Amino acid sequence: MYAIICYGGSPGIMYTEGNADGVKRWVDSVHVKSEVKAPSFKGCQYLVNGEIKTFTKTIEPIATAIYPGDERVKISEFARCDKDIALAALAAAHAAWDKSRGQVAKLDDPGAHYTAAREEMAELPMWDTCKSRQDAADEIDRTTGFIEDTINVAIKLYNSETKFEISSGVATQIRHMPVGFVLASGPFNYPMNECYTTFIPALMAGNTVTLRIQRNGASPHFPTLRMFQKHFPSSAINIFSGSGREIMTPLMQSGGIDYLAFIGRSSSASALIKTHPEPHRLHSLLQMDSKYCAILLEDSDMEAAKQCASGAFSLNGQRCTAIKLIGVPENCVADFVPRFVEAVDALKIDMPWDADAKITPLCEDEKPNGLEDLIEGRQKHGAHILNKHGARFAKPLASPTVVGPFGPIAPIAVYQDNKYGLQSAVLGYEPTALARVVDALSMAEGRVNINSPDKRGPDVSPFTRKKNSALGMTTAKEALKRSAIPTVVATTVGDQRDLAAVEGLIESGKCNFFNKNFVFPPSSG
Structure with a gap:
């Protein structure tokens, strides 16, 4: 008993x-020791269509819960972006998709940006979410490691899928192709690491990502906007802050989202999915209660x-x-x-x-x-x-x-069957x-x-996780595969004209699906 x-x-x-x-x-x-100074970082910024802009309509101060006196100290500002910003970002994502058709990021080690800005980025979550300085620094290091691991896994997956398989007279090449348009949102307690596990694999798989940042834990994301602007194609990723109901709901209602990557309450996830006009085709990666x-x-x-x-x-x-x-x-x-x-x-x-x-x-x-x-x-x-x-x-x-x-x-x-399984x-x-x-x-x-x-x-x-606690898992490899669909291009091997056509297609370099080039991991030097 x-x-x-x-x-x-x-x-x-x-x-x-x-x-x-x-x-x-x-x-x-x-009361804070006088020699400890709170950071200050320009907020109210968002990244849409490859441009970093400043939102001025509805602004809320990001004030730390650490009191140096009688009042909280403002360390940044939170932009409560609206429906218009969200739908403009989605439109830009669709335009980028039409141009790139799933081409992945420039693999020139975006994780190096994190290493260079480690101290600044660790200070912001410490003051914003009040986690210990060591925990904040560990989170940045872990996020850097996750980015690097995801890049390496994406390259290995890409290189492993450049060969043909022949069976029953049919030659096939199978590649994981991107799902399409991803809407991602993470929690405040691990504002960087857990948030990045929702969208970095999807981004590296060639999807376009719209990332919504929530109120608590928003400030650590602001220094990363230039990293994403530099390392990824225009509108491959759009980042803005705001209320889930005010910006995520209209995005889902538009029907323009193909993949929901979400960490939060199961009730919130269910409500979002129900607003999608075609929930049967919505792919999801969910971490919940x-x-x-x-x-x-x-x-x-x-x-x-x-x-x-x-x-x-x-x-x-x-x-x-x-x-x-x-x-x-x-x-x-x-x-x-x-x-x-x-x-x-x-x-x-x-x-x-x-x-x-x-x-x-x-x-x-x-x-x-x-x-x-x-x-x-x-x-x-x-x-x-x-x-x-x-x-x-x-x-x-x-x-x-x-x-x-x-x-x-x-x-x-007295107990009943637990509906959660983390x-x-x-x-x-x-x-x-x-x-x-x-x-x-x-x-x-x-x-x-x-x-x-x-x-x-x-x-x-x-x-x-099991039961109501999750849908999918978040290792780099599994998350990459979940945000991409195995796609087959096939031809018969009995007709030389068919084989010649495929060989010519590959040699021309005009087809994104076929790629005879071997990709090496980015240099860390």
């Missing part, structure tokens, strides 16, 4: 005033408590792979809970540039009030705050909070017990972690 002991996700909070233990020192720590569960076995140790604490609250719990629920054997609860509570309270709350910071400010304005309501609702139903430093709040900072129904009761968890973890060592849980979870989840942290990478491994 398992007892539910913890709900993960974003850390819970309650407003706390006065001189309670540690609160005053904590409130004082919210998850309910990550960690299951402890009877022989799990203190390390399991530390991993659960980190898994629940890393990046403030705002990750699809954050642990949402921990299941503990009933006879282990009394031993596990104090260890888990101790591990949670040991997580350092500080500013993102602090090397040891584990809990940083929440960047969404409405998040604190929502979390307060969540904890108060739990308390009304008999839950208790179990950790000493739980349920504290100072401006955008929130302490991680553990809640549990412990007392002189026998907790029983990841789960099992912590323990005894082979027979492990086998039972792993076999059960592997039928329902895209990944099962055994005594290892919840995570997405490495990117060479499939990031796959």
Whole structure:
């Protein structure tokens, strides 16, 4: 029998005033050290038809949730682009498609742009989304690696498809040809890496891409506009910011989108797909909701408590792979809970540039009030705050909070089939017990972690999900193939005129489908 002991996700909070233990020192720590200067980058820019323009109609400040004083500091501006901009971008994409017919980007190492601008690009997500400086830098590095891997995989795929196969008197060449027009949108918690996994493979496959940037996490994209302008054909990619309903919905309603690459809520994905006039022909790559569960076995140790604490609250719990629920054997609860509570309270709350910071400010304005309501609702139903430093709040900072129904009761968890299938973890060592849980979870989840942290990478491994959590996977190879359609050009081998015609077509170099040239990876020098 398992007892539910913890709900993960974003850390819970309650407003706390006065001189309670540690609160005053904590409130004082919210104020930014004077020597740390917030960045400032020109916003309100968008890329359409190969031109970088400035949007001036509806502008919102991008203000960091890090307070150097009584007010937030503006680090950039967010352009709330409208339907007209979106449809103009789509029209430009269609025009570019008619000219290029799926020719891929100039393969002169666009990832080098990221390496050169690494420090600047790492600062922006740190201040915009309040993730730690190390996490922000790691995200830029990971994104650079993903771009390079995708380019190399695209070249290998291209080179492998230049040969003919002969069977039953028919000579065929099979190539993955682009789907067409891609609409991409990613989340704010990993504004670069996860966003790029939605559209870089589609772009390298020869599709035209329209990328929508959302409000939180928008600023890191602004320095990349010139990179895309330089390395890709005009209108091969259009990038602009705005509300999903205001710009993604009309794009889908137009019927001009062939492929939806989307990370977000399943309800949002379903609503978008329903607006397409011909949803039966819409290709999709979707990463959606998850309910990550960690299951402890009877022989799990203190390390399991530390991993659960980190898994629940890393990046403030705002990750699809954050642990949402921990299941503990009933006879282990009394031993596990104090260890888990101790591990949670040991997580350092500080500013993102602090090397040891584990809990940083929440960047969404409405998040604190929502979390307060969540904890108060739990308390009304008999839950208790179990950790000493739980349920504290100072401006955008929130302490991680553990809640549990412990007392002189026998907790029983009533459950139904989970409609999500991203990841789960099992912590323990005894082979027979492990086998039972792993076999059960592997039928329902895209990944099962055994005594290892919840995570997405490495990117060479499939990031796959089951049930309502996803459609498709995002390794470079699989995403490339998903954003392209195997296409066959064939002729009979019994007629010399047919063979001569195909040979002449290839030698002329006028047909984009056939290409006798071997492509080498871009030079990194």
